[in-house]
Amino acid sequence: xxxxxxxxxxxxxxxxxxxxxxxxxxxxxxxxxxxxxxxxxxxxxxxxxxxxxxxxxxxxxxxxxxxxxxxxxxxxxxxxxxxxxxxxxxxxxxxxxxxxxxxxxxxxxxxxxxxxxxxxxxxxxxxxxxxxxxxxxxxxxxxxxxxxxxxxxxxxxxxxxxxxxxxxxxxxxxxxxxxxxxxxxxxxxxxxxxxxxxxxxxxxxxxxxxxxxxxxxxxxxxxxxxxxxxxxxxxxxxxxxxxxxxxxxxxxxxxxxxxxxxxxxxxxxxxxxxxxxxxxxxxxxxxxxxxxxxxxxxxxxxxxxxxxxxxxxxxxxxxxxxxxxxxxxxxxxxxxxxxxxxxxxxxxxxxxxxxxxxxxxxxxxxxxxxxxxxxxxxxxxxxxxxxxxxxxxxxxxxxxxxxxxxxxxxxxxxxx
Amino acid sequence: xxxxxxxxxxxxxxxxxxxxxxxxxxxxxxxxxxxxxxxxxxxxxxxxxxxxxxxxxxxxxxxxxxxxxxxxxxxxxxxxxxxxxxxxxxxxxxxxxxxxxxxxxxxxxxxxxxxxxxxxxxxxxxxxxxxxxxxxxxxxxxxxxxxxxxxxxxxxxxxxxxxxxxxxxxxxxxxxxxxxxxxxxxxxxxxxxxxxxxxxxxxxxxxxxxxxxxxxxxxxxxxxxxxxxxxxxxxxxxxxxxxxxxxxxxxxxxxxxxxxxxxxxxxxxxxxxxxxxxxxxxxxxxxxxxxxxxxxxxxxxxxxxxxxxxxxxxxxxxxxxxxxxxxxxxxxxxxxxx
Numbered sequence: 039x040x041x042x043x044x045x046x047x048x049x050x051x052x053x054x055x056x057x058x059x060x061x062x063x064x065x066x067x068x069x070x071x072x073x074x075x076x077x078x079x080x081x082x083x084x085x086x087x088x089x090x091x092x093x094x095x096x097x098x099x100x101x102x103x104x105x106x107x108x109x110x111x112x113x114x115x116x117x118x119x120x121x122x123x124x125x126x127x128x129x130x131x132x133x134x135x136x137x138x139x140x141x142x143x144x145x146x147x148x149x150x151x152x153x154x155x156x157x158x159x160x161x162x163x164x165x166x167x168x169x170x171x172x173x174x175x176x177x178x179x180x181x182x183x184x185x186x187x188x189x190x191x192x193x194x195x196x197x198x199x200x201x202x203x204x205x206x207x208x209x210x211x212x213x214x215x216x217x218x219x220x221x222x223x224x225x226x227x228x229x230x231x232x233x234x235x236x237x238x239x240x241x242x243x244x245x246x247x248x249x250x251x252x253x254x255x256x257x258x259x260x261x262x263x264x265x266x267x268x269x270x271x272x273x274x275x276x277x278x279x280x281x282x283x284x285x286x287x288x289x290x291x292x293x294x295x296x297x298x299x300x301x302x303x304x305x306x307x308x309x310x311x312x313x314x315x316x317x318x319x320x321x322x323x324x325x326x327x328x329x330x331x332x333x334x335x336x337x338x339x340x341x342x343x344x345x346x347x348x349x350x351x352x353x354x355x356x357x358x359x360x361x362x363x364x365x366x367x368x369x370x371x372x373x374x375x376x377x378x379x380x381x382x383x384x385x386x387x388x389x390x391x392x393x394x395x396x397x398x399x400x401x402x403x404x405x406x407x408x409x410x411x412x413x414x415x416x417x418x419x420x421x422x423x424x425x426x427x428x429x430x431x432x433x434x435x436x437x438x439x440x441x442x443x444x445x446x447x448x449x450x451x452x453x454x
Numbered sequence: 455x456x457x458x459x460x461x462x463x464x465x466x467x468x469x470x471x472x473x474x475x476x477x478x479x480x481x482x483x484x485x486x487x488x489x490x491x492x493x494x495x496x497x498x499x500x501x502x503x504x505x506x507x508x509x510x511x512x513x514x515x516x517x518x519x520x521x522x523x524x525x526x527x528x529x530x531x532x533x534x535x536x537x538x539x540x541x542x543x544x545x546x547x548x549x550x551x552x553x554x555x556x557x558x559x560x561x562x563x564x565x566x567x568x569x570x571x572x573x574x575x576x577x578x579x580x581x582x583x584x585x586x587x588x589x590x591x592x593x594x595x596x597x598x599x600x601x602x603x604x605x606x607x608x609x610x611x612x613x614x615x616x617x618x619x620x621x622x623x624x625x626x627x628x629x630x631x632x633x634x635x636x637x638x639x640x641x642x643x644x645x646x647x648x649x650x651x652x653x654x655x656x657x658x659x660x661x662x663x664x665x666x667x668x669x670x671x672x673x674x675x676x677x678x679x680x681x682x683x684x685x686x687x688x689x690x691x692x693x694x695x696x697x698x699x700x701x702x703x704x705x706x707x708x709x710x711x712x713x714x715x716x717x718x719x720x721x722x723x724x725x726x727x728x729x730x731x732x733x734x735x736x737x738x739x740x741x742x743x744x745x746x747x748x749x750x751x752x753x754x755x756x757x758x759x760x761x762x763x764x765x766x767x768x769x770x771x772x773x774x775x776x777x778x779x780x781x782x783x784x785x786x787x788x789x790x791x792x
Contacts, residue, residue, distance in 0.1 A: 164527070166523075196562075197558060197559070197560050200557055200558055200560065201558050207558075207559045207562060209559070209562040209563060214563065215555060215558050215559040215562075215563055217550065217551060217558075219546065219550045222519065222546065222547060222550060222551050224519070225515070225516050225519025225522075226520070226522045226523035226526065226551070228520050228523060229519060229521060229522060229524040229526075229527070230524065230527045231523070232520060232523070232524060233523065233524040233527035236479065236506075236524075237527075237528070237529075243523070255515050255543070256515060256519060256546075259515050259516030259519055259520075260516070260519070262513060262516060263510075263511065263516050263519075263520050266510075266511055427561075428561045429556070429557055429596050430556070430596065430598070430620045430708075431556070431564070431618075431619045431620055434707075434708035435664075435708065435711065436708070436709070436711075
């Protein structure tokens with residue numbers, strides 16, 4: 039046979055008109071993956087980066103060595119945060135469609151990632167999120183009114199009108215400012231963690247990016263620096279299979295798991311069912327303990343599915359198979375935790391409906407309050423002078439002059 | 455006071471700040487054990503330990519990215535980028551992140567990072583060790599940009615920048631590390647020990663930003679410059695027997711517009727000189743400001759001296775470098791006109 043060099047072009051297994059096909063996703067049975075000691079060396083646990091840690095089985099039971107044995111009350115809190123995240127997303131999506139906000143990004147199907155991970159960390163741990171981690175904000179108790187006000191760029195907006203919707207931050211909640219430029223937060227989280235170690239503090243840093251943006255140099259800088267300095271950091275790749283229309287194969291996912299980038303850098307890598315609340319919690323807790331006990335950084339790949347569009351500016355019907363999320367082999371994170379709680383006798387359909395109604399009312403009331411601080415079309419409005427503040431700590435002369443020019447321009451045009 | 459070259463003055467600034475403020479850390483390629491390829495951090499790791507003076511991987515994007523994270527966690531990193539020519543892998547972290555963290559978080563987070571980087575030519579460094587990219591950074595909102603021209607200013611400005619709560623790109627004209635250079639490569643090197651600005655206070659002191667230095671007062675023409683060109687311009691003016699007022703900007707952002715304009719109003723003639731390439735260079739901003747503020751005081755069109763708009767060529771360094779002849783041409787043009 040005449041063998042020749044060739045160019046391989048990754049191809050999504052299903053496009054519009056095709057039957058959804060997730061046979062490429064490597065699965066392990068629930069409970070099948072061993073749980074190594076938290077101080078295990080990265081080189082001795084490479085298989086963790088190729089297997090898939092799962093705790094919840096198909097009947098709602100929790101099995102295996104990764105079962106975190108959480109108190110049912112904590113599971114109910116987790117369920118509540120996830121459901122609130124989803125209802126908040128639904129409402130904001132509708133608000134965008136109604137022209138109330140300019141843009142929105144849902145985390146539909148990925149709620150367990152942010153909520154379970156946040157709950158497995160301590161309040162003093164610093165979070166460096168991407169734009170699809172609203173569950174972190176909710177689990178850290180940031181009021182919905184504050185999140186909504188940011189999306190409205192209104193007078194209560196924490197960003198003072200300077201950021202696109204969903205680019206939140208919270209100094210008091212230890213959540214760093216979301217950039218919108220992909221992957222930049224990854225090395226920043228490592229630097230934060232290095233500083234914690236330099237100062238001898240017990241806190242760790244955690245950061246999130248998508249599998250698509252793991253292609254950026256920042257991802258590799260983060261892994262390298264985390265490895266070199268054994269920084270107390272948890273680096274999370276949320277593999278939701280899609281970067282807008284780009285299938286994860288184009289980020290290198292066909293040849294090797296994203297978690298396996300970790301062992302390549304000498305970092306523990308672990309692949310987990312991202313829609314399994316218990317597995318995500320357990321894996322994060324394990325990684326956090328490693329970081330806190332000097333065993334270094336961990337790269338976690340959370341295998342999940344972006345069940346919605348990339349953003350309100352995107353239409354996945356143009357590049358994905360129809361209803362593909364219904365075929366996703368790892369199901370829905372909220373339904374799975376709900377089923378587990380019911381199987382424990384700690385939850386019921388009726389209680390679930392009641393909680394949904396209560397949270398829906400909370401979302402409704404929060405929106406009503408948020409719009410009282412202004413919308414894109416109705417006052418009150420932020421003072422345009424704010425544009426010139428915080429470029430520097432103290433406003434230099436050239437910005438003072440430009441602010442005066444803008445004021446003059448506005449007064450000539452009657453403040454319009 | 456002690457005689458110091460610019461490297462020793464920078465080393466002294468970092469030494470003092472490491473001593474004074476436990477949140478200050480030094481980081482960069484070769485800065486720790488070895489003390490830096492230009493020796494600017496020599497002895498600091500031995501004195502303050504590996505946790506304060508940190509060797510890093512060769513990854514400028516990683517250096518800037520982690521420095522940002524450290525600064526958000528209460529440290530005050532002084533990051534060295536070994537040559538300004540190597541700063542581009544860190545460009546996104548500088549432009550999209552470092553410069554805007556205070557703004558986008560409405561002041562809740564800020565990143566007091568100082569990036570030191572040797573710049574400029576005249577050292578036979580070719581196109582990868584000779585660039586003057588300051589204009590790329592002065593164009594970015596949220597960055598302060600500084601370039602000292604002598605040991606005394608270098609130390610005082612670096613201390614100011616480390617203590618500043620805003621990010622600073624601190625350019626060090628490496629041809630000036632060991633002595634003032636008037637643009638004539640044929641002359642024997644002049645050490646800083648023979649120059650008054652080579653006498654440096656050994657203790658803590660600061661030189662403010664947004665304050666240009668009038669290196670030489672004069673009545674005939676104002677030369678606005680910074681870095682290596684301060685000495686080239688002075689030599690060119692002296693050779694023409696011109697009573698030139700020479701302004702060393704020192705701080706490009708924020709800029710001392712008052713000193714520039716008072717001088718041009720007095721002399722009525724203006725030459726702007728920098729080593730960096732001409733097209734869209736920082737000099738164009740100075741020209742524009744002078745034109746806007748001092749138009750009716752000008753006796754002649756403003757002249758601009760800069761590097762040619764080519765990459766920095768290894769074999770043609772002295773044809774490329776804006777030496778005394780090019781400055782003299784501009785001075786003659788501005789003096790002869792009108």
